[in-house]
Amino acid sequence: MIRKGSKGAAKAYISASKARRKLQVSLATFQKLCILKGIHPRVPGKKLKGSQKTFYLTKDIKFLAHDPLIRKIWELRAHRRKIKKAKAKKETSKVKSLLDNSPSYRLERIVLERYGKFQDALSDLDDALNLLFMVANLTCTSLISSDKIANCRRLCREFQKYVVMTGAVRKVFASVKGLYVQVEIDGIRPVFIIPYRPFQRMPEDVDQRIINSFLEFYECMLSCVNRHLFHRLGYAYPPKFEESLEERGLSIFDAFILESKKKDEAQMMVDGSEGFSNDTEKGDHSNTLLKGMKFFLGREIPVDLFDFIIRSCGGEAIWELPSMPVTDTSSITHYVYDRPDIPGERRLDVEYVQPQWILDSINAQVLLPVSLYLPGVSLPPHLSPFVNHENSSYRPHFQDFISEYKTSGVNTYTERVVGDKSSTQVVAENNKNEEEEEEERRQRALVPNDKSEPSSESANRKLAKLMMRRKDRHLYEKITKSQKEKEKKVNRLVRRQKELMQSSE
The missing domain is CATH 3.40.50.10190 (BRCT domain)
Incomplete structure (x- = not known):
């Protein structure tokens, strides 16, 4: 006999509470690990016991259990306990040495695992830019320090400098939230928002720990992308930036000092890695619309x-x-x-x-x-x-x-x-054409064949609707309802457009 829970959906999925017990981490640490590794909750195809719970793939949790990052998480937890114990015993020298020798980890390896090709990183670049531009305009909080805000500002400036050098801007749109910008890099067009200044403060109902976890990964990701872009242009990374020019109110793009890249310089910060793999190199077509102005x-x-x-x-x-x-x-x-x-x-x-x-x-x-x-x-x-x-x-x-x-x-x-005089003539001609079209519609309506065709068509449609299954009929009614709502919205916009044109005349 097959044992219960050894096959099927019960074996392929695991709840969040069981996954945390298996990994021996807290809820906040588990959320951080899932964000850094790109592990998302899944919906089982078959209903399991406790369907209101959050489920993950068992395969993802097993991979996460053998990842070197979780070893560093355990080391950091043990290190914090040592500091707490030394503070309780008032051993100041030991506390100082523990703080100086705190374990750390790097995320470049995870970036290369999640994005094997450079085009994959560019396709996911919009979320990173949205978050980094938002944090760059914030004030420091208890979880988001001033150093992180300064680092986000530096990374955003470096990306903007690359866009300026290559002329990669394609579309812009000013909205209430900020300025939507679309750039083109290697045929991929990410869209991001640059908020206006001064930016509003962080809302109190937002979980800053989640934002901090995403920010930690996206900082490393944008740093790797900027390094690859600058190296491809033949410049060293990171470029030098003169803070004095910015303080005087000059353009930040004139404050960059670009140096040529050395031949033996590695393309990524990871030792022994070749960085993103590039199958196809596409040249960027620079935008010269405002050249000479x-x-x-x-x-x-x-x-x-x-x-x-x-x-x-x-x-x-x-x-x-x-x-x-x-x-x-x-x-x-x-x-x-x-x-x-x-x-x-x-x-x-x-x-x-x-x-x-x-x-x-x-x-x-x-x-x-x-x-x-x-x-x-x-x-x-x-x-x-x-x-x-x-x-x-x-x-x-x-x-x-x-x-x-x-x-x-x-x-x-x-x-x-x-307000040219010829505009009234154009409007009169348009009104005349509209009257002729309406007269043609009236003449068509008097023809008996035109009356019989829609009635027969509606009758056939009603018969076909009766022959449908209940599920298909419900889907058909939803589609027709959405189409009618769309037509009403379009007719309302057209009516408003005509009213505005008549008022302007």
Whole structure:
């Protein structure tokens, strides 16, 4: 007879409490080990006893039991007990020696185990960048120290420096949370968020231990990725950074001092490893949309974000500092202001735009008309570049204008916004075409054949619905309900679009 629990799902899965007893660790340590090794909870196909529990694969727990990292965890636990015992006995010299000789572990081996190829690390880079950019704008807490925040800030700057050197920015979108940025590295396009400053404080209901565990792994991962990227360009890692230039308010990208890499320098920090394996090397196509342009940023513009975006597209950005006023203004081509009143005298040989012009031009991959983005003018909609309007039933009017402007340079949207006389003629022609289409629909409705076809089709649909199984019928009703809700949403957007166009006329 087969013994109970020796075969099937009962053998393949193990509960979290049994896994912790097997590994001899606490709940917090078990969560940290699972985060570092990338072990996730599983849902058994067959219901087990205590289905409300959390289950893991038994195979993953066995691999984790033989991992060298858990030996270091045990050593750290024993070391903390020794320190606690020495403090209770008031042995200050022993406590000092124990603190100086605390055991440590490295995570580069785990990074190489989880990401065998460099493309695998790039595909998982968005989560790492989101967390590191968030922590870089935080204030220190009891679990997230100031050293970790400074390290996150350094890693994010190094990654931004690589993006600026290669021109890897593809799409940007300004939202309430922050600035969404999409970069392209080796054909992979991770999307991450750069939050605005000052960032809000850490919420009290967030478990900072979980964030600290993820942060510990993602720090090592981004360090390995940055090292690989800089070495591929032929520069030593880590690059030197002059803090004095940042304190004076200058661009952080001018504070980097790049040195050429030595020939015998290893590609990774792990001894005896060759780093990420690269099957295919794809050259990055640099973005030179703003090449030859020099932007002067107003005081209300987030300087660090737009300096990164402009430099990544080949442009140059300057701004006024209290200690260093701008004296040479002859090379400035664009003034960027986010307010209606322009300070100083207005020049005729330069362009004055709002910051949305830079973002929309990058998303459209073409320099849009400046007349739509003059200071004090109501701006066109800031469309998300991550939504594909080609196959959707609702297509914004401004998206049509961008596609027409890229192909033939048609400027109908500009005329409609500025208030040209020809815009009324265009609107009248559109209304006339709509009336003709409605008349054609009325004529079609009078034909008896057109009336019989939909009724027969609906009858056939009802018969087919009756012949379905209950499960299939329920699924079909859910699909039709979602389609109707989508149509209602699209019709509402189209109606609002027509109302706005009529009010602007």
